[in-house]
Structures are given as C-alpha cells and as structure tokens.
Amino acid sequence: MNKRILQTLEYYKVKNALSQFLITNQGQQQxxxxxxxxxxxxxxxxxxxxxxxxxxxxxxxxxxxxATQDIQQELRRLKIFATLNATEIYHISQVLQISQNIKKFMADFREAGVDFRCLYTLADQLVALPQITERLVQSVDASGKILDSASPQLQQIRHTLQVTQQRIRERLEGYVRGSSSKYLSEPLITVREGHLVLPVKQAARRHFGGIVYDQSASGQTVYVEPQSVIGLNNTVQEQQLAEKQELQRILQELSDLIRPYQTELRQNAWLVGHFDLINAKAQYAKLLHATEPLLTADNRFNLKSARHPLIDPQQVVPNSISLGTDYHNLIITGPNTGGKTIVLKTVGLLELMAQSGLFIPAAEGSQVAVFQEIFADIGDEQSIEQNLSTFSSHMDNIINILRQTTTASLVLLDELGAGTDPQEGAALAIALIEAFSQQHCDLMVTTHYPELKVFAYNYAQTINASMEFDQQTLQPTYRLLVGIPGSSNAFDIASRLGMPAQVVERARQLQSGASQDLNAMIQSLEKQRHNYETTTKKYQQQLKEVQQQQQNLAAQTRHLQQQQDQIIDQAKVKANQLVDKSEKQAAKIIKQLRELQARSAATIKDDQLISAQTQLKQLRQERKLQKNKVLQRAKKQKAIKVGDDVHVDNYDQDGVVIGKDKKGNFEVQLGILKMRLPQEQLTKIAGAQQDKKQTVSRHRTRTSLPLQLDLRGKRYAEAMADLDQYIDAALLANYGRVTIIHGFGTGAIRNGVQKYLQSNPRVKKFAYAPANAGGQGATIVDLG
Incomplete structure (x- = not known):
C-alpha cells in the first residue's frame, strides 16, 4: 500500500489511538x-x-x-556469552511468567469448551519453561535485586552479615549511651570508608583504641573504629566480599541456565507482544462500537451505517455506501461543507482499517474488499492566487494514479477538475472518469459540475449521489443520498442570507435553460424523496404502534388464559374433594352391606358391591369435569314423589321412593336396603334414561377395569381377596377372558388361584398361559 494514502486518510491517527491500549514494548513495535x-x-x-x-x-x-520490556538486547548479550545483570534476568523472567500465564488462561478456556478461531493455535506456540521460570522468580525481583532465596550460600552469607552488623551497632550504641559518651564530640554513629566509627574528641583519641579513619576539618574530632569492633568489622568486610562473589556466581549460573533457550525466548517475547496487540485491537473495537467486516471475493464493498472513526461519536453522521455490485463509479454532488470529502475519507479509512485486521465502525454485516492499492487525490481548496499551482498539483497526482491503477484498485478523487475554467474542468473530469472506468477499478468522485450529473445518469456502471441539504434551515445534514444528484442551492442560500430579491431573480434569469431544468428536476426529486421518507416514517411509526398493541393484547390474552386455567383448576380440585368425600361414604355403606349380608340370609353379590364402588371411584376427575353441574342441579330440582324411580348420586345406585318423612327426607328402596336420603342426593329418572344410565355405567366400568390382575408380591390372604373382587368386577364388565398373573414363587398363590377358579361357577374354563406369554406364571380365565 502506497504511503501517501496512509497520510492522506490519516491512517496514523488510528494507529495512535490504538497504541493507547498497548502495554508492552513488543506490542508497540508490532x-x-x-x-x-x-x-x-x-x-x-x-x-x-x-x-x-x-x-x-x-x-x-x-x-x-x-507490561514487559524489549529483551532483544538481553538476547544479543546471551548470544556472545555475556553474563546478564539482575535487571536483565528479571526482564526475561517476566516474559516467561507471562507466557506461562497465557498458556494456562487458554487451557482453562479450552477445557470450558469455548471456541476460538486462532487463539489456541497462538497459545500452543508459546514455550513453557516452568522449572527455569520458577528458578528465576525465586532469584530476582522487579527492582533488580538478587533475592536471598537465590542460593543457600547467599542466604547464609547475608544472615551472618546482618547478625555481625547488628552486634557492631549494639556495641557502638553502648559507647554512645554509656559513660564513654563524654569522650565523643557528638552522640552518634557514622560511617567512614565503609566502617562504622565514632566521632571522638581529639584529646580522647586513644581512649577507645582501634583505628582512626578520618578527622574533621578543624582537627577537633577524629573518627575512630574502637578496638572492640575491629574484629567484627573485619568479619563484615569478609562477608561483603563473599556476598559479591556469590552474586556474581548466581548471575553467571542464571545466564548459563537460560542461554540455550534464546530462540524460544525470542518467540515468546514476540507472541506476548502479539497477544498485547490483539487485546488492544479488541479494546479499540469496543470503544468504537465496531463490528467485524466481511471480506468479499471480488472488488466490491457494502458499508452499512459507516462512521468516520476520528470524528466525535456524538456528531458523526452514519452513511451506507456500496460500490462494485451494480455500479463501479459513484459521483457525489452537493454544496460545499456538505460532507462529500468526509464520505470519501470514511470509505478509504475503513478499508485501510479492515485490511489491517481492525474492526470497523459500521453496522453488522458490512462487507469490504481487499484492494491491492487505494489511491486518493484529496486536498483543501486553495485561495484564488494559488489556483494555478493547485490545479497543476492535482493533475500531476491524478496522472500518477491513472498510471498505477489496476482492476484491484480503489480511487478516491475529491473535486475532480476544480481550479480551472468550469467548462474545461467539467470536460476534463468526464474524460478522466471514462479513463478510470476503462481500468475497471472502483471510483468515487466528488464535484460541483452539473455536467457530471447528466454524465452519471447516462454512463454505464455509474450512479449519481448527493449530500442532503435541509432547505428549511439551509444547513447540510451530512447524509449521503445514492441515486439522486445534488444541487448547489446557491440562490436559496443567498436569498435566506439577505440577498436582495431582484439580484437573486436576475441570477436565475441569467442561468442557462438547461441548468434551470436540471436544478428544477433535482429539486423535484428531492422533494419527492423527502415526502416519501416522511410517509415511510409515519407508516413505520403506525406499524410500531400496531405491533405494540398486538403485544399488549397478546399479554392480556395470556393473563386471561392463566386466570381461566387457575379458576378451572380450583374447580377441579373442589370437585375431586367432593368425590373423595363420596368415596369414603360409599366405602362405609359397602362395609355396612357386607355386615348385613353376613348377619342375614339375604344374598348380595360381590360383583354388585364392586360395581358400586368402581362407579363411585370413576366420579374422580383427572383435571377434566365429566358432568355439567348446572344441568345436574336442574335435574335435582325436579319434583320427586312416592313411587318415582330415582338415582342416588352419592352411591350411584337406582331405587324407588317408598315414603317421605316430616323433615322432607325420602325413604328409598335400594335392593334389599332401605335408606332415608335428602332430596339433594336424588335425581328423578325415566325408564329410558335408566337404561341409558346402566349402559353408560357398564361402559364406564368396562373401560376402567384392566384385562389382567397381577398378584405377584402379595400375601396369600390379600391375593385371594383381590382375586375374588376382580372376578366379580370382570363379570360385571362383561369380560369374556382375563389373565391372572401369579408368578412362580413357592406355588402357594398359584395353587390358591387354581382352587378358587375350580369352585367359581361363573368360570367356564381356565389354563396356563402360552410359553411366550408367561407360561405357568399366569393363568388365562374364560368367563361366562
């Protein structure tokens, strides 16, 4: 990419903004x-x-x-077998630590199943040297100091040195605070030539013995190392020398330790910087609210709501711009300061950003091309005195562009043909557009010439565009309108600014007829477009309101449905509670009937008792009411008199009314039983209705009783009782064949079933089930 376009489109300002997010020297270099x-x-x-x-x-x-430092200097020193100092070793340690942290960071994402396009591949290129990293971390710190933990010898030397220095200070402090302080010029401890000494009066210089290292300028004070600490100070000197030698040995050892990994360290440093650059690009994209551009296979782009990244986000106007699909030449007209140049710069700069791997400030789904070159001739207008030189400069630049343009080029020309005679400038502009078109490149041109508006309308692969201008405020809106040429609006602007009306009118008369017709056509198109946009916005608002109303209505419907479901559920719960109560009452009555049968000679068949109990249980509703309570209540309210056939709701039995007491209760004959019941529990029935009721009752019983009885796992007595009740119920349901599953086990229940079936006169025949249906673990029974 030519360097001139980078300067023209202010590409370096984007890089400067991006650099604010970088924290490593390697990232800045990249x-x-x-x-x-x-x-x-x-x-x-x-x-x-x-x-x-x-x-x-x-x-x-x-x-x-x-944050890391560039380690290229350290690597060069390692290459020549130099010994690194502690600061240099720390720089390398830092690179290794960060590399290790990034690898772990990416490993956690990989384990969590997060999908990345390339970060895992980059992280895999980092070389982890955990043992060396740990050794460096425990040896040096960020200040360039070698730590005590660098070696046991260093730790021992520093401990001895610290203890000895402490003993020296304690002895000297004893002199300062004790009786010997009268021999001191000042009650303090100082240092001379690396030794701790006391400021002693000249007259008492021999009181402490030892060595005199210095004296004051006046000669009244001498600095004495007392005899009592000379040996300790010698130990300090020895330990300091040992420390220096040990530090040098450690630095040599660490340098030799990392020397074989120069290639790995160089690669890690580059990758750390690259991850820093990736971080910076992502943070810059977040700042701009930028999106990923989609690359096209050919030289076409479609920028949706594109924004110039260097303009204040509160002021920038988004524009949608496309080129290379339906047309390759875009000619933008309109008044000065209308934003034409910004459109050119926006397209060019967003292309440069995308081709640098940066997200662009545009809407999702925006497409960009990958151009071999982007050329531009964009410059501020000059004064009248400079017109000749300006025109020459622009022409020279355009000629060079024309020579280098290929089919994979984007060309941006601002105010093409300006700076010379208008007729000649327009003719030259048209000729240049034709020349660039023959190169089959993508071309964007801004101009004031009306001749180019007509040219764009007639020339293949070319389309007009303009920058919108508000006729009411006489201010540009900076919106690009593709397909509509712009007008200069010079007369309207002059009139609004106070130009005398006769002057403006005379100017209109002097304008050529063709220009008047063209401007009138453009203004008509702009008016139609404005009306269309106004109507569209109105319809969109109405559509939005209708959609909101639909959402509100749907929400209300859901709320009502929830209320309805809640009411129905409550009704069902209450109905089932009533059924539970009826079942308990029925069980009590059946128990009484059994006791009565046991005490009397009357015979009440078990299948009749089971039928009553089964039909009562079928009153339970599983979230589905079977009867209409209103109709039931209406039936109950029908007049009942002695001799009527009635249905007893609580027991699901039919009977005959044989009397009525003073309280209004009816005496009802139910088979062998006589019961006193309130009118609410009775429903008057006719003969046909009774037949229908019995039919429904039999159907209900039949459909609720299974075709097989499973006795496995039950005790003998319980199994025989269940068998007896089941056979009676099956007879009541008119079943012709049922299956009794008794299993193998000890054979007790199987034998009991055989004996019961032999003794029951309603059993026609029975036999073991086929081998594929249970064999001797089940018995098939034919009833009649």
Missing part, C-alpha cells in the same frame, strides 16, 4: 510495523485474531498480558 495488507488470507487471519479478542472481552475476561 503496531509500528503494522500496515494494510493486500493478501486476503492475511487480512482474514488478522480479523480472526481481533474476533477472538472481542470474544474474550464479551466473557468479561482479558488475555493476561503485563
């Missing part, structure tokens, strides 16, 4: 070298990295890169 690429795969790889960085940010995480 950013400085970053330039737009014309290789599609390279661009896609860079975009993949930015996408992964954005995904990390969306997960509220950040790649763990810390």
């Amino acid at each position: 950013l400085q070298k970053l330039l737009p690429s014309s290789q599609r795969q390279q661009v896609q790889d860079w975009l993949n990295e930015t996408k992964d960085g954005m995904d990390v940010l969306r997960l509220d995480q950040e790649i763990p890169v810390a």
Whole structure:
C-alpha cells in the first residue's frame, strides 16, 4: 500500500489511538510495523485474531498480558556469552511468567469448551519453561535485586552479615549511651570508608583504641573504629566480599541456565507482544462500537451505517455506501461543507482499517474488499492566487494514479477538475472518469459540475449521489443520498442570507435553460424523496404502534388464559374433594352391606358391591369435569314423589321412593336396603334414561377395569381377596377372558388361584398361559 494514502486518510491517527491500549514494548513495535495488507488470507487471519479478542472481552475476561520490556538486547548479550545483570534476568523472567500465564488462561478456556478461531493455535506456540521460570522468580525481583532465596550460600552469607552488623551497632550504641559518651564530640554513629566509627574528641583519641579513619576539618574530632569492633568489622568486610562473589556466581549460573533457550525466548517475547496487540485491537473495537467486516471475493464493498472513526461519536453522521455490485463509479454532488470529502475519507479509512485486521465502525454485516492499492487525490481548496499551482498539483497526482491503477484498485478523487475554467474542468473530469472506468477499478468522485450529473445518469456502471441539504434551515445534514444528484442551492442560500430579491431573480434569469431544468428536476426529486421518507416514517411509526398493541393484547390474552386455567383448576380440585368425600361414604355403606349380608340370609353379590364402588371411584376427575353441574342441579330440582324411580348420586345406585318423612327426607328402596336420603342426593329418572344410565355405567366400568390382575408380591390372604373382587368386577364388565398373573414363587398363590377358579361357577374354563406369554406364571380365565 502506497504511503501517501496512509497520510492522506490519516491512517496514523488510528494507529495512535490504538497504541493507547498497548502495554508492552513488543506490542508497540508490532503496531509500528503494522500496515494494510493486500493478501486476503492475511487480512482474514488478522480479523480472526481481533474476533477472538472481542470474544474474550464479551466473557468479561482479558488475555493476561503485563507490561514487559524489549529483551532483544538481553538476547544479543546471551548470544556472545555475556553474563546478564539482575535487571536483565528479571526482564526475561517476566516474559516467561507471562507466557506461562497465557498458556494456562487458554487451557482453562479450552477445557470450558469455548471456541476460538486462532487463539489456541497462538497459545500452543508459546514455550513453557516452568522449572527455569520458577528458578528465576525465586532469584530476582522487579527492582533488580538478587533475592536471598537465590542460593543457600547467599542466604547464609547475608544472615551472618546482618547478625555481625547488628552486634557492631549494639556495641557502638553502648559507647554512645554509656559513660564513654563524654569522650565523643557528638552522640552518634557514622560511617567512614565503609566502617562504622565514632566521632571522638581529639584529646580522647586513644581512649577507645582501634583505628582512626578520618578527622574533621578543624582537627577537633577524629573518627575512630574502637578496638572492640575491629574484629567484627573485619568479619563484615569478609562477608561483603563473599556476598559479591556469590552474586556474581548466581548471575553467571542464571545466564548459563537460560542461554540455550534464546530462540524460544525470542518467540515468546514476540507472541506476548502479539497477544498485547490483539487485546488492544479488541479494546479499540469496543470503544468504537465496531463490528467485524466481511471480506468479499471480488472488488466490491457494502458499508452499512459507516462512521468516520476520528470524528466525535456524538456528531458523526452514519452513511451506507456500496460500490462494485451494480455500479463501479459513484459521483457525489452537493454544496460545499456538505460532507462529500468526509464520505470519501470514511470509505478509504475503513478499508485501510479492515485490511489491517481492525474492526470497523459500521453496522453488522458490512462487507469490504481487499484492494491491492487505494489511491486518493484529496486536498483543501486553495485561495484564488494559488489556483494555478493547485490545479497543476492535482493533475500531476491524478496522472500518477491513472498510471498505477489496476482492476484491484480503489480511487478516491475529491473535486475532480476544480481550479480551472468550469467548462474545461467539467470536460476534463468526464474524460478522466471514462479513463478510470476503462481500468475497471472502483471510483468515487466528488464535484460541483452539473455536467457530471447528466454524465452519471447516462454512463454505464455509474450512479449519481448527493449530500442532503435541509432547505428549511439551509444547513447540510451530512447524509449521503445514492441515486439522486445534488444541487448547489446557491440562490436559496443567498436569498435566506439577505440577498436582495431582484439580484437573486436576475441570477436565475441569467442561468442557462438547461441548468434551470436540471436544478428544477433535482429539486423535484428531492422533494419527492423527502415526502416519501416522511410517509415511510409515519407508516413505520403506525406499524410500531400496531405491533405494540398486538403485544399488549397478546399479554392480556395470556393473563386471561392463566386466570381461566387457575379458576378451572380450583374447580377441579373442589370437585375431586367432593368425590373423595363420596368415596369414603360409599366405602362405609359397602362395609355396612357386607355386615348385613353376613348377619342375614339375604344374598348380595360381590360383583354388585364392586360395581358400586368402581362407579363411585370413576366420579374422580383427572383435571377434566365429566358432568355439567348446572344441568345436574336442574335435574335435582325436579319434583320427586312416592313411587318415582330415582338415582342416588352419592352411591350411584337406582331405587324407588317408598315414603317421605316430616323433615322432607325420602325413604328409598335400594335392593334389599332401605335408606332415608335428602332430596339433594336424588335425581328423578325415566325408564329410558335408566337404561341409558346402566349402559353408560357398564361402559364406564368396562373401560376402567384392566384385562389382567397381577398378584405377584402379595400375601396369600390379600391375593385371594383381590382375586375374588376382580372376578366379580370382570363379570360385571362383561369380560369374556382375563389373565391372572401369579408368578412362580413357592406355588402357594398359584395353587390358591387354581382352587378358587375350580369352585367359581361363573368360570367356564381356565389354563396356563402360552410359553411366550408367561407360561405357568399366569393363568388365562374364560368367563361366562
């Protein structure tokens, strides 16, 4: 990519903004070298990295890169077998620590199943040296100090040194605070030539013995190392020398330890910087609310709501711009300061950003091309005195562009043909557009010439565009309108600014007829477009209101449905409670009937008792009411008199009314039983209704009774009782064949079943089930 376009489109300002997010020297170096690429795969790889960085940010995480120094100097010193100092070793230790942290960070994401396009591949290239890293961490710190933990010898030397120095200080402090303080010029301890000494009066210089290291300028004070600490100070000197030698040995050892890994360290340092750059690109994209551009296979782009990244987000106006699909030449007209130049710069700069692997400030789904070159001739207008030189400069630049343009080029020309005679300038502009079109490149041109508006309308692969201008406020809106040429609006602006009406009118008369017709046509188109947009906005608002009303109505419907379901559920619960109560009453009555049968000679068949109990149980409703309570209540209210056939609801039995007491209760004959019941429990029935009731009751019993009885796991007495009740119920349901599953076990229940079936006269025949249906573990019974 030519360097002139980078300067013209202010590409370096974008890089400067991006650099604010970098924290490593390596990352800064890589950013400085970053330039737009014309290789599609390279661009896609860079975009993949930015996408992964954005995904990390969306997960509220950040790649763990810390500030590091450039270690190239350290690596060069290792190469010549030099011994690194503690600060240099710390710089390398830092790179190894960060590399290790990044690898662990990525391993955690991989284990969690997070999908990245390329971060895992980059992290796998980092070389982890955990043992060496640990050794360096315990040896040096960020201040460049070698730690006591660097070696046991160093730790022992420093301990001895510290203890000895403490003993020296304690002895000297004894002199300062004790009776010998009268021999001191000042009650303090000082240092001379690396020795701790006392400031002694000249007259008492021999009182402490030892060595005199210095004296004051006046000669009244001498600095004496007392005899009592000379031996200790000698020990300090020895330990300090040993410490120095041990420090040198440690630095040599650490340098030799990392020397074989120069290639790995260089690679790790570069990768740490690259992860830093990925972090920075993601954070910059977040700041701009930028999105990932989609790369097209050919030279076409479609920018949706594109914004210039260097303009205040509160002021920038988004524009949608496309080129290369339906047309390759876009000619933008309109008044000065209307935003034409910004449109050119926005397109060019967003292309440069995308081809550098940066996300662009545009809506999702925006597409960009990968151009081999982007050329531009964009410059501020000059004064009248400079017109000739300005025109020459622009022409020279355009000629060079024309020579280098290929089919894979984007050309941006601002105010083409300006700076010379309008007729000649317009003709030259048209000729240049035709020349660039023959190169089959993508071309965007801004101009004031009306001739180019007509040219764009008639020329193949070319379309008009303009910058919107508010006729009411006489201010540009900076919106790009594709398909509509712009007008200069010079007369309207002059009139609104106070130009005398006769002057404006005379100017209109002097304007050529063709220009008047063209401007009138443009203004008509702009008016129609404005009306269309106003109507569209109105319909969109109405649609939005209707959709909101539909949502509100749907919410109300859901609420009503929930209320209805709740009411029905409550009704069902109450109904089932009533059925439970009826079942308990029925069980009590059946028990009384059994007791009565046992005490009397009357015979009440078990199948009749089971039928009553089964039909009562079928009154229970599983979230589905079978009867209409209103109709039931209406039936109950029908007049009942002695001799009527009635149905007793609580026991699901039919009977005959044989009397009525003073309290209004009816005496009802139910088979062999006589019962006193209130009118609410009785329903008057007719003969046909009674037949229908019995039919429904038999059907209900039949459909609720299974075709087989499973006695496995039950005690003998319980199994025989269940068998007896089941056979009676099956007879009542008119079953012709049932299956009794008794299993194998000890054979007790199987034998009991055989004996019972032999003794029951209603059993026609019975036999073991076939081998594939249970064999001797089940008995098939035919009833009649």
